[in-house]
Amino acid sequence: MKRAWQIMCLAFLAAAIITLVSSFGYSYTDRLGPGPGFFPTWLSLITGGLSLALFAQVTWSRKTPFTPGSPLPEDRAGTIRIFIILAALVGSLAFLDLLGFRITLFLFLIFLPLALGMRNWVIVLIFSLLGSFGVFHLFYYWLKVPLPMGVLGF
């Protein structure tokens, strides 16, 4: 856990430095008062300072603010399930505009239950049809919520 906290502190420190450097590109003051660079400059300085302070506390202080133990999932199966979810989300992200809501979500809802261990194809099929075409009908036609149609037009 200690290593993970240290990495997170360094990540925030890096983000603060990048923001600070970027904020130099905006005027700190203008003729009316503080400019667009004023707030980000101070925020990034404070973030950087806090990140360093927490890094020092985690590294050298006896009083650790975290619970001992590993932040990683306890078993391999849990890790695999997390990656399955992420893969499905990234896939839907990639195909949503191209294939449209119905087909993308149909594939999404077929893939996930099967990948997570469901084997009843009939229920999975009904679930994915309702979740994709059914939900599309409800939101697009009934609630008038705009949803992507895809290159196939449906």
Next chain:
Amino acid sequence: METLQYWIHGFSVATQPVNLLYAFIGCILGTLIGVLPGLGPAAGTAILIPITFNLDPIGAIIMLAAIYYGAMYGGTITSVLVNVPGEAASVITCLDGYQMAKQGRAGPALGIAAIGSFIGGTFATMALMVVSLPLANFALRFGPPEVFALLVVGLSLVTGLSGRSLLAALIMTMFGLLLAMIGMDPVRGAPRFTLNIPPLYDGVGFIPVVMGLFGVGEILLSMEAPVLEIIKTKLNDLWPKREEWRVSAGAIGRGTIIGFFLGLIPGIGAIIPTFLAYVVEKKVSKHPEKFGTGVIEGVASPETANNSYANGAMVPLLTLGIPGSPTLAVIMGAFIIHGLTPGPFLFKERPDVVWGLIASLYLGNVMLLVLNLPLVGFWAKLLEIKYQYLYPGILLFCILGAYSLNQSVFDVGVMVVFGVLGYIFRKLDWPLAPTVLALILGPMMERALRTALEMSGGDLSILVTRPISAVLLIIAVIVLASPAVRLFGKRAGKD
């Protein structure tokens, strides 16, 4: 007298059949969100915003508010039956609620929670009605320095009371404020940190961030151990016995007062009132050693405080425009989507919305009671849905909700990225609420500070020479520096 007239007007709005229907649907959806593991009230409310796109603003806000307080009750069911809080405020209910369920007393536990929630919610709404108009009128005196100081207090509270490490909570607040810098400068209108990506000109979408941090992140975490063990118990005896009533009456009264008054403090969040209500109940009890073994007052008090807080927290949102929790921040976002800005001016400009919403809280509490007592068995059945269907179903609505806000796949991407971040932050025990509140309050804060500095010609002393602003900033410092507040935040975070 003026309040009474507004109150009557509010009831005439809230009792319109269509608004009653929206409140009813909101209560059902809210309870559903509270019941379903992996979907908290913040993400749940955010996901359901698209449903309200084509409703009139009053109906939309009434429905979203009903979802909010419905979820507050729904979380109890999982706390009692599965020992997993449906939302963070129900954490403390697990201690005695789950023990009661193991002893075959899940019915009275859920029954007293529903009744306590009703009483707490109703009294808090009455108090909300009394204090909101004077407070809104007082807030009209606030200039930019006071607004800035007030926002600092709100963020200090949410930071000071979040998690175990003050430094980590402060970093998370800064992270939210930095995210809020992306997009158009709120004073001059110049683009900042947009990386020439067109969707970023509108800033990082607040709703996709909430869905990611609280929805996707929670689901990823749940995936580590997704199978819940449900207590098999009879749920047909919901009405508490005479002795249980006797010990619960005081607990409900104290929970109501604690919940409402803590709800008035912007940024305090829903966990602290329930935690404090439980601690107080244990202190005043003749048998404190029995707490944690299944005493009914250990359920009655925090559950009452929970719903009393939910309605009390509407006060800072409606009168000052400051959300006290991530869920209220989502509701504030919904106000903005529907062209309304919460704050003192809303009382003048749209009294129909404000008073219609307040009146709907009364009706919603009655609906929740009527809905929940007979339907507890049905809600419990939902817990038996296999996670292989439940979580993909929730993710489906996350994708739909994120996309439909701006018809942008970019927002879905933002949601996924923040989902991963939410998972990591949860694993590290870094608080998420400060980031969310800072993200929505950041532009207001920057605008207020810069306008204040323009007023003073760049002199920062304007923040401490005006009495209200000075007092508020002193409060903020006390909140962050006070060991008592820190200890309380740590204990709440630990639980």
